[in-house]
Amino acid sequence: MSxxxxxxxxxxxxxxxxxxxxxxxxxxxxxxxxxxxxxxxWLACTAHRATLGDFLDARGFLREVVPAPGSPTLEG
Known part of the structure; x- marks a missing residue:
């Protein structure tokens, strides 16, 4: 259990x-x-966003990519 x-x-x-x-x-x-x-x-840094997204998308699992809570991407 985590x-x-x-x-x-x-x-x-x-x-x-x-x-x-x-x-x-x-x-x-x-x-x-x-x-x-x-x-x-799944959470991703900028360097791994594409590889994790490609893995999920290739299997038809990816639904959306949004800024993570507290991420600087929410401010820009």
Whole structure:
């Protein structure tokens, strides 16, 4: 079981081994497993946004890419 993040912990990229701050939220679902309105989220830094998005999109899972909460991309 994973421990919930505290509000003080920065969001980090979901790419394996990456500890960079997350700037993007890739919202996805697997239609074979999830209800149509359910969304799971992978977080991405700018460097991994495309590769994580391409992986999800190739499988037909990617639904949207939005700025991550607290990301500088929300301000610009």
């Amino acid at each position: 421990t919930p993040l505290s509000a003080d912990e920065p969001l980090t990229c979901s790419s394996r081994g990456c500890r960079a701050p997350a700037e993007w939220a890739l919202r996805w679902n697997n239609p074979r497993l999830h209800d149509a309105d359910r969304r799971k989220t």
